[in-house]
Amino acid sequence: MGKSPGDDLLAKGEKKAGSSVGWFGSQSSKWEEAGDLFQQAANQFKIEKEWEKSGKAFEREAACRLKAGENNDAMNAFHNAAKSYKKSNPEAAVSALHQTIQLLTQAGNFRQAADREKEIAGVYAQDGLDMAKARDSFVRAGDWYKQEDANATANQCYQQAAELSADLGDYPRSMDLYTTVADWSLTSALTKYSVKEYWLRAALCSMAMGDLVTTSRLMESFAQKDVTFPSTREAKFAHELWQACEEADVERFTAAVVQYDQVTKLDNWKTGVLLRIKKALEEDEGGLT
Template identity: 55%
Template sequence: MPAKSTAQTLLEKADKKANSSSGWFSSSSTKFEEAGDLYQQAANQFKIEKLFREAGDAHAREAECREKSQEANEAAQAWWNAAKAYKRGYPDLAITALSQTITHLTKQGRFRQAADREKEIGQIYLQELNDLQKACESLERAGEWYIQEDAQATANACFKDAADLHADLEQYPQAIARYEQVANASLSSALTKYSVKEYWLRACLCALAMGDTVTSKRNLTKYSSLDTTFSSTREAKFINIITEAIEAGDVETFTGAVFEYDQVMRLDNWKTSILSKIKKNMQTDDIGIL
């Protein structure tokens, strides 16, 4: 029979302590504090052994002991430690642990940290589980909390990522609303004003992906009134050219304009994808006309 690992021995000691009856001279909160310490030690040993599922489970049991001994800060930290262990291959468990962390943080009014953890959940949904809808919801929730904490730049980054995801999900009106929200927040600062044309470009592309050239043109006019330099930018000129090409059903002009724009500005994956959708819509419409 193989010898028990240090982690396993500590875990058994922790279980024994947590399940023991409190003696005459010790309170149950002392019992759970001590059990929590043992679970934490066991978790750290499991990490050394690279057993991350077991480490996460031990931290989760530590967190439950911290809750029973009314140690709210320590409970929040233990759940977060559990999440970090679970992130090594157990995304669903990581999300559950992070949600528990957030519950503690929001109760304590620590919304900045809650937003950080919510953003982590968004990243797990996006990168590990490929659930764009859930990722979008988490990023928007995080963004709202960042605004509450006056962290406008961090909120903008969350809302911009959420807008990109709305567009990937073909939820174009929601995407446009988020891009405009980020642009409006960025207009007021000299440091962020330069990025506004990028958000407006994306918003217009969303309108065109819906086949709504009227909204695209109306929005171009609106954006130019908010920033008078916008109409002379390469972004605004590009939107004008492709909007006219779409209205004329001129796929050749559209393709040429996209090629030329890419030579100067380099299209990222998001723009390439949405422009492909717009072109496909134009070609489908052409078939319909014929």
């Protein structure tokens, strides 16, 4: 089988990158031309669905752009490499995204850096590659978005981090993140309606920790932040669960869950946390402390 057009362009790029500069040439133009050839090769490999080769060619382009002092173009090349690698090599995609972020932060583009960090979180979360790293990347992206006053996007990242924290069994972190999300959501009329959901999740996390004192303290602070909260279905459900845990009453706990589910369908996340709390109740008939 003969060489593909992508391989031919790659060879031309390598030849140009390794060539010496003549009397009338310049180093920067040499690296620009080599970069152009590597970019063409990378795009050709994309057409051929040779994702690994495409990613590597984009990385070669990025190296040339850096040598030519074209940092913006290098940034784009690393990002393009990541997009190709996502199809075949998630770890290489993350590495290329880290290179992109390094150049973005050096240029002070923290909003774009946050976008790329969120992308890293997505790569790690996909197919459960590394949920802890996904969570950490969502938090980092959220912090950068907040720094750039993109609060709604920051909140979405913190939400995803909170959900993953609970999946990892890190209930204290999940509880703190849901409380942070709720506090911000209280400040906007558009997001205020969702606060009771985050508070319920935070309360469930505290019960999953087996810390009923914290649950009680949370419920009191939520009621102070929003006087309408205690009358909501979410607050009543949390209070009933808390009482069932206090009394180590598995039947009361189960009845509360069934009743709530009949009106407001429980999602997978809540179901998982509730099962965790119920299991602890069943194992410790003396009640949680």
